[in-house]
Amino acid sequence: EDNSQGYCIANEQSCATQLEEEEEKFIFYDVNPPEGFNLRRDVYMRFAIMMSEARKQGRRKNWNLVLPPWYNLYHWKTADVSNEPLPWSMFFDVESLKAFAPVVELHELFSKTKRKHFQIDRLYVLQNFPNAFENGVFDDKWEINTHCDYTASFWGYKNVTVKEIVCVKFQGMISKLWEVVMQSSHKYVMFAHGEIPLHDNYGSKSFWECRKSMKFSKKLIETAKKYISENLHCEGDICSTYISVHWRRQDFARARKRDVPSIKGTSTQIDKAIKKHNSDIVDVFIASDAQYSELIQLENQLKNLGYRVHFYSPTENDLQELRDGGIAIVDQIICTHAAYFIGTHESTFTFRIQEDREILGFESSTTFNRLCPDTGRCEKPSKWTIVQ
Ligand SMILES: C[C@@H]1O[C@H](OP(=O)(O)OP(=O)(O)OC[C@H]2O[C@@H](n3cnc4c(=O)[nH]c(N)nc43)[C@H](O)[C@@H]2O)[C@@H](O)[C@H](O)[C@@H]1O
Numbered sequence: 503e504d505n506s507q508g509y510c511i512a513n514e515q516s517c518a519t520q521l522e523e524e525e526e527k528f529i530f531y532d533v534n535p536p537e538g539f540n541l542r543r544d545v546y547m548r549f550a551i552m553m554s555e556a557r558k559q560g561r562r563k564n565w566n567l568v569l570p571p572w573y574n575l576y577h578w579k580t581a582d583v584s585n586e587p588l589p590w591s592m593f594f595d596v597e598s599l600k601a602f603a604p605v606v607e608l609h610e611l612f613s614k615t616k617r618k619h620f621q622i623d624r625l626y627v628l629q630n631f632p633n634a635f636e637n638g639v640f641d642d643k644w645e646i647n648t649h650c651d652y653t654a655s656f657w658g659y660k661n662v663t664v665k666e667i668v669c670v671k672f673q674g675m676i677s678k679l680w681e682v683v684m685q686s687s688h689k690y691v692m693f694a695h696g697e698i699p700l701h702d703n704y705g706s707k708s709f710w711e712c713r714k715s716m717k718f719s720k721k722l723i724e725t726a727k728k729y730i731s732e733n734l735h736c737e738g739d740i741c742s743t744y745i746s747v748h749w750r751r752q753d754f755a756r757a758r759k760r761d762v763p764s765i766k767g768t769s770t771q772i773d774k775a776i777k778k779h780n781s782d783i784v785d786v787f788i789a790s791d792a793q794y795s796e797l798i799q800l801e802n803q804l805k806n807l808g809y810r811v812h813f814y815s816p817t818e819n820d821l822q823e824l825r826d827g828g829i830a831i832v833d834q835i836i837c838t839h840a841a842y843f844i845g846t847h848e849s850t851f852t853f854r855i856q857e858d859r860e861i862l863g864f865e866s867s868t869t870f871n872r873l874c875p876d877t878g879r880c881e882k883p884s885k886w887t888i889v890q
Pocket residue numbers: 536537538539540541542577578748749750753789790791826827829830831833848849850851852
């Protein structure tokens with residue numbers, strides 16, 4: 503450092519450039535490939551809060567978080583939509599994210615550095631400790647693991663590589679990750695398995711501030727609002743005209759039979775909930791990943807009970823423009839504005855809808871409701887209410 507300062511005095515122009523370069527550092531992260539979109543949103547929040555809390559404390563002001571492009575998500579199955587890495591602006595209002603934490607899109611960084619080939623200095627591969635409760639306690643801790651085997655992939659970019667890979671066993675709060683970051687003076691540091699570090703304070707004031715900053719893109723909001731206005735006859739944020747259901751099927755219907763109802767059980771529960779909440783409601787909006795044949799069965803059963811059933815069915819054009827990820831968000835926004843919402847047990851897709859309803863100010867009894875299995879126990883959903 504002394505040397506570089508000496509150089510700076512001798513040559514002011516490069517001094518400025520050099521210091522500026524030294525100031526800006528970047529954290530990249532990635533998430534376990536099979537994880538879905540809505541868990542990834544929570545992982546983002548952990549990193550964004552880590553950055554913003556450090557800044558609030560007047561520390562690490564030169565560090566920025568690189569938003570990992572959305573690439574090749576397991577649940578995005580529309581085959582004929584081209585499979586390229588998507589920026590966050592496809593789904594979110596990035597200016598709003600930036601107002602909460604120092605984040606940058608990967609393509610912004612590419613254009614800033616003007617390089618054809620981008621090399622990350624060090625990649626830390628996070629791993630779980632084999633025994634989280636060693637000696638009966640869950641301590642926050644980390645340690646370098648010399649047994650390390652990892653094939654890195656960088657959101658589909660062939661021109662991104664890494665100089666050095668280090669495996670780190672990690673458990674505990676994400677703020678502890680700064681200790682790992684500060685191991686070196688590198689400029690570009692990446693974490694794989696970003697889902698391993700936990701929130702410092704789940705449900706705290708800064709949690710909700712970050713959550714509020716995760717506004718969806720204008721395009722997605724407009725698409726959902728147009729659908730609500732045309733099909734569900736509501737113009738405002740808090741609609742009284744329809745109820746919404748997130749009916750998660752696929753792997754949930756196969757592997758979580760004890761948590762989810764049959765198709766018949768679903769229609770019976772929806773009918774019961776409407777009668778209890780407001781028997782004047784006839785419009786039911788269903789968001790689902792179910793197969794077409796299952797949707798038709800549910801629709802017929804609800805029709806027989808006297809309801810009008812609505813699904814958001816994108817046109818080919820919508821699908822090309824919004825992609826699977828955007829279509830799912832439109833479903834979520836429509837669910838968010840309903841008079842009453844029923845979700846699926848332990849689905850992060852449902853959790854994100856519940857959070858948005860908290861932000862809009864719905865009565866929590868209209869939000870924290872779930873579909874129960876046809877028989878057996880049905881635990882009430884946890885109420886993660888907003889902290890202002
Ligand atoms: C058991 C776990 O469940 C986790 O799912 P869970 O939390 O529901 O929620 P997500 O993590 O978002 O993953 C489910 C994905 O399935 C699609 N999907 C689910 N429900 C709907 C819907 O109502 N409408 C539309 N359009 N799409 C839907 C969507 O792509 C969504 O991101 C998975 O991420 C994990 O990989 C694992 O399978």
